[in-house]
Amino acid sequence: MSRSSSAVSAAPSGAQRRLGASPAPRRQLRRRKELFWAVVFLAPALVAIGSLRIAPTISAVVSSLYSGFPGGVRPPVFSGFDNYLDLWGNEAFRETVLRTVVFNVIINPLQVAIALLVAVLMTRRIAAPGLWRTLVFIPAVVPIVGSSIVWSIALRPDGPVNAIITALGGRPQPFLTSPDQALASIMLIASWIGIGYWMIFLISGLRAIPSEYYEAAKLDRAGPIRTFFQITIPLLKRPLLFVLVADTVANFVLFVPIQMLTNGGPQNSTTMQMFNAYRTTYTYSSKNLGAAEVVILTIIMLVFVALQFRLLRDDDRAAKGTS
């Protein structure tokens, strides 16, 4: 938004310079007016970014450099990087970081891949496409608290999912009560919600691909798989990368299903960094340590996102090179 506004304000002043006829005071007045309106239009966004993004981030970083008695009353004292060193020395925390990274390395490509497959399917000539799309999208509009409750009942050891498995001749599974299956169950629930949501973005991306490319591919006798990898994927790279970045951020801060279904257990198998930071901050009331955990989470998340943006930049260069 800021870029487009400065472009608008630059154009008229350039025109004035070329004319060179306007007297200085009038020019100044006009400039001031432009500046005024620029500020007016930018203010809401700047205030929002400043108060909702930049200020909390700075405050978290500052807070993480202090140590204090739990609770929000006793004033903390400056302790430099002590909180970070304590966390680094804590095996449970290191395991939590590793678990969070592994979770994201698995869930993000998986969700995006399935969302893409479903999106491609939905843009094919199928009967009642609106109905199918709505069905896939519904989980995304159900409040996550509600769907977590439903899943907690569905995945109970004596719940309906196990009833179906037993009816089909399988053995009942422990799901959320087993340290080996709980994280996978959380992935399942997160994906059940996420896939329909990200599918919508990919469908709009698919629709934006000009049909000529597909016709040309057809003339060249390219099969559906080759068409998918050589036409669809390259031309869908931008929406795909947006979805990947946004999905990554969403999964790094995944919280509600963990809090509601497993409380980080069994045996800490679903304790992710976001949940851990919440527990430190709100359950134990150790706000400064919690802030340090959030800063570490943010840094890891930024590294992931930076890698993904790098992919986007390479794509730009490649596109320029070929054109």
Add this chain to the structure above:
Amino acid sequence: MNRRHVLAAASGIAALALVGACSSGGSGGSGDSGDADWSIPDTDPTATIQVLGHQDADGIQEVIDAFNEDHPTITVEYESVPFDQLNSVLDARIGNQDGNPDVFWADQPRIPALAARGYMTDITDQFAADTGVWDPAPLASGQYDGRMWAVPIANSTQLLYYNVELVEAAGDPLPSAAIEDRMTWEEVTERAANAVEAGATNGLLFGQVNRYYQLQPLPMSLGGSAGGTGDDLLTPDVTSEPWVQAMEWYGELFAEGLSPLGVTPEQSDAEFLTGNTAYMVQGPWLLPKLTDAEFEWGVAPHPYFEGGEVVTPTGSWSLAMSAFSDEREAAAIFMRWMSVEHGGGYAANYASPELPASPEGKEQYFQRDVFDSDAGQLAAEIIDFETSNTAVPRLQTVGFVEFEEIIGRAFSDVANGADPAAALESASSELETAWAQYR
């Protein structure tokens, strides 16, 4: 409302010095609790106080209406937050330091932690004349570091409830309600297995599944500690033989299908009321709900391990005043009315109160309709005996908040099939880290 004036400055400075001495690194952090320059007045001020609790607002309204009859100039604005969120909401609100809330429901075992954090006003002097009103255990739960921080409005104990039909179907005699016939856990386990075999869904249900409150008596009955030892009870002691043995027994209940996985404490009363559970450990708050039960039920004393000690849970809720209350006098009048007057206005006026914390309150409590039935009469006798003979308070430590959370997760892991010794070992090392900041 005859309140005497209190000594102000001297005790205030003493309180500040005490709290300052126990705090690690905070200076003057105990809010304004040191300035005991106020007392509970003889005439009511005109004021509005904000009260934060976990009880349903509709239920509390009756209590507030009764309070307003006695104290019409004090307006009480009650706000309810779910039990699980009470502590985090308190952190945020009191952290704002703006006098909202003035009074809050304080979980008794958390009082040392909350007082040390500087959340509470020292009320030692203002309530000095009332300390004889309450039973000793609830009174002690509000004291920390030699000062008084909260007034008890309730107490609790645990009973063993049973479903007559399911016990008979299992071919077992009905348990006796007599204290001297108290069953052992070994016998209850056997009976639970018989009931499940005879078709009951649940043999034995812990109403507060995986919560320290209800499970603390298991290791203690086998001779274990409350979970912490040493100075200030900040050395974890949850890996001893009694703890491991108690958790092995607990884990087996779930492994053998005698207890259900996935029934939360919020759902447990309803689970028992469906009539599918043979035995259930739960507090007296289940009694009013049982008047609607469609099956015959009975009560027996809380079990113990064979050859071990008889230990029962206790403790409940107190009212504390925020260190930043801007209406201390009105807040104290409200707290005093709730906990002292009429045997405790809360217990006297709430539709289904917990067990009162004072003998006078208990007397009124046992006259309620729920104790009319034969089983109700027996329950009243058991409750009376346990609260004064077998009750053991929870671990009284500044580190209780962390302890309750960490040990609760270990219990939950054991219920889900984790190795008890390993789960307790891991909890112990987590506690070691979490408590380091207090030592």
